[in-house]
Amino acid sequence: MNTSLITGASSGIGMAFANELASRKNNLVLVARTEEKLKQLAQKIREEHKVKVEIIVKDLTVSTAAFDIFNAMIEKNISIDTLINNAGLGDYGLFSTSERIKQLEMIQLNVTALVDLTYQFLPQMIQRGRGNIINISSIAAFQGLPYMAVYAATKCFVLSFSEALWAENSKAGVKVLAVCPGPTKTQFYENASFERFSNEAESSRLDSPLEVVREALNALDSGVSHVVTGRWENKIISGIPRFLPRESWSKILEQEFRPNIL
Template structure:
């Protein structure tokens, strides 16, 4: 039986990954900040599917927490066959108006945690010549987004990082996949302080997290480097930047997000 480690596993896409993989008889290592939510999810899935679940409550914005996750897994002799770097968050507003501490925390979680956990687990997969890593990027990775500048930049990093690793590892038996969802049903918009009273927010079409997860796992089975998931509209959005001058593109996107 294989084992998957999922970060940000307590809610949203991470939780749905856990449930889908559990239904496929995959043992789970669940990582997030909330001990209670992880314990409840672990109990539910281990009882329903007779799988082994391990809970590691850590705040991955710190290097010590990332190393603690790895050390816990090693100490328990758990082999991670699939690493899902899902933990991350966004923030809405002009960069200069937002708390710098929150921006730096976002960089630590969205970028540094992904790089460090990948750096810790990838060599073990290479040694076995078997394993897979899914890094959760976003359709925001395909163009700069004013008023979500750090978030979009962090997801662009994840996309480029993952595609490069895909090329480095495709002949080594390790699959690397960047998934790029669009708007998805989750707690993302609450944490990002999106103004819910606006028309733009209320008419935003949200994909289900379950659909995003199933599309992502199909893409992994095909050994793709990148998968834009969550509906055909997202395919159009990520390809538009190729057709527009960058100044025009950023200006249009800026106007759209300024009035959310």
């Protein structure tokens, strides 16, 4: 039976991955900061799907987190077949007046932890001649995003990094996939202080985490390097930078995302 390790597993897309993979009879290792949420989710999955579930309470903004997680798997003699780097952090507003620590934590979580976890587990997968790595990016990866500058830049990194590893490992039996969701029904917007999708009309445009997960797993099976999930508008938005001058598109986005206080 395969084992999948999921970061940011206590809610949103991470939780959806956990439930979907458990339904497909994957054993799980769930990683998040909130112990109580992880315990509740793990117990629910064990009862419903009869699979093994380990939990690791870890803050991935701590520089040693990925190393600690890898060592925990060695100590427990758990081999990871699928690594899902889902944990992420966003922020909204002027970069010049943003919290310095939050911007640096965003880079640590969205980029450094993802790279380090990939670095820890990829060699084992190559040695076995099989494995999967799913990195959660965003449609924000396809262009700079005013008022979410650091977030979009981190997701651009994730997309580029994943595509490169996809090519490097295409003959090694390891699949690498960047998943680029559009707006999704998670706590991301609340945590990022982005109120755009708080009203009912805008909220109805959000994709479900389960939809994102199922499209991602289908894309993984097909062997592509990246997938834009969700409604057709997401595909269009991700493709616009190929046809418009980058400066023009950036100005359009600045007007679209400008905070009401400016």
